[in-house]
Amino acid sequence: MKVSLFVTCLTDTFYPRVGEAVVRVLEHLGCEVDFPAAQTCCGQPMFNTGCHADARDLAKRMIDVFEQSEIVVTPSGSCCAMIRDYYHELLHDDPAYAERCTKFVKKTYEFAEFLLNVMKVDLKRQKCKWGGGADGNVPIKTTYHYSCHLRGLGMTNEAVRLLEQIGGIDYVPLNKTEQCCGFGGTFAVKYPEISGSMVRDKIGCVKDTGASVLVCNDGGCALNITGAMHRAGMPITTKHIAEIIAEGLGLMPMEQRREARQ
């Protein structure tokens, strides 16, 4: 299967390792991955702040860049939701783009969704193990942050289902799992008092799980939650599910807080 990676601007800048993990996992599963280099941003920041003309330009750009792609996969639910939920609204009356937009929307998937629903992956059979000890079977308490924009994609527990296929992961659900972490783009910067109170609530819930690893599949949420955990002095590792799978399959070296895994 030919897959194009839409890495997203936050992943490109802050979490390139997530992009690498996505590529390694997809290649391992037999996909032929390409990376259209002209891609920049899906336009979500522009759309959410009300700059709809600019968002429209960026949406058109995305459609142009991925015109030749069969399938587009992105490691960010939020950017995927921007494409699925709002591109049509931006471009439905543009004669040059309306139809191409529909095609683009149809072929774009969030990473976990793609793995489960399209690739029908079974990580158990792949012997994916991410626990501690020599054979990776010693359970590591791991919790998962549900990013809000997965709602727009109709996703609920896809990442958890993947986690449950991985050996050595002791999954602990997060309290108030559907409550937003308080990122919201400019919201976090313009309303720090409210956003800060939201993220403190979230990291409190993370702490309560007793987990040493937090799986977080969205760059924005990851920046916000890891930033808040660092400020609070909480020694918890944040990882994208793609990193866990890539490491669990031996495609990438284990990284970050090795002591938790020994």
Next chain:
Amino acid sequence: MSDHHEHPVALSKDGQSILFPSLPYDMHARAEAFIADEHIQTYVNRATLGRDNGRKAFTKQIFGDRHNDLRLLAGRIKQHTLDNLDYYLEQFIDNAEKSGAKVHFAADAKEANAICLDIARREKLTACVKSKSMVTEETHLVPELEAIGVEALETDLGEFILQIDNDAPSHIVTPMIHKDKTAVARAFVRELGAEYTEDPKELTTIARNYLRDKFRRADLGISGGNFLVAETGSVVICTNEGNGRFCTTAPRVHVAFVGIEKLVPTQMHLSVLLKLLAKHATAQPLTVYTHIMTGPKRAAEHDGPEQMHFILVDNGRTKILADPEYREALRCIRCGACLNACPVYRKTTGHAYGAVYSGPIGAVITPLFKGLENYKDLPNASSLCGACYEACPVKINLPELLIKLRRDMLSGRVTKWHERIMYKIGAIGLKSRFIYRVGGFFQRKMLRMLSKGGYIRKAPGPFKGWTIERDLPAPAAKDFRSWWKRHKS
């Protein structure tokens, strides 16, 4: 709103009126105060989360996979009614008048109150019992009645407590969500001369005894209306305490204040909405008392008012109705589910919104009612997480409406110029592959220079707000593209 509220109003901690602060309203100070208030954080968080979880569990149990279909249907019923509101209004007025009720139309809050005061003066009414109504909060009716010598008493227990405590509702459905029994006990001692008790049962008894006498003597009953049925000219009110029934049965005159958007075509349509209302509001199968009232007392009937008046309130609604992009906001059936689901509401509580309607629906309709320039914060103080859209029983796309308000603020130059320039620079950077890479390079370099141990503790310029509350993880040394190049070569 063209009305001026010259009457004494409940004051917030900042000395400003809680629901009618001076405009333009600045949310920050109040939000900060409420976030710092441990008591509010505990109570409001617990209550909203409990309600929200209750709603999810209960609707799933009752409707299963069909829940979304029912929400779609309910949304369509309301949208259809709004799209044909002139027709249904006429039908309602005809049928209400046929049943013997009088229908008045009020363009704004001032007019609505004036109609009610006229009725009170003409009929020489002096004692009013009132059932909970958000529209009368909107028109600020009670002080006006009192100013002409009508004793007006709120009879919903929550509203009653707020009234005697000189406070204002902070939630559409649970008006005193921000108060606990200690506050109630203190208010009862101070205002009613009661013995101090925190026992909920005893507190309720004190209120009941006080209210019972007022119900007996009242000659004016005022209610809101959860729905108006065009087919029959009826008003529907839903209460959990039965006080609505008392207010509309015992007094000689009943006046119902209802927003024009509350219309539904027929009883059949009403049944769909009633199926959803209580489940989304309080996770109850039905509200305890659901009254459908058509016309005043007829000759053979023992109880009921001699006169029944409808005051159909516009107060900015036709302006929203005229805009096809925002019209869906008027579908709202005031169940409060979006408030309970909203993490911003959970942290800041209703009074931080500085208006009668709070939460996500308030953040949409308040700026539409009172001007974007007056409520700049409300559409922006949202993370657009979508919990409200998921909770809404009539599928109002609240996040999308908030984004549209942001768009209109930007194009109407309500947004500050330096913010507009920042967005423009950002857009230029993202539109060109070259500037994106060069800009990204410098951004990474700069942020990495500021960082220590992988995190930035104090960031400059546009990132300042971020590091007030949390650290900023430093960007990676090299972007994904650099890795990709190596990977492919």
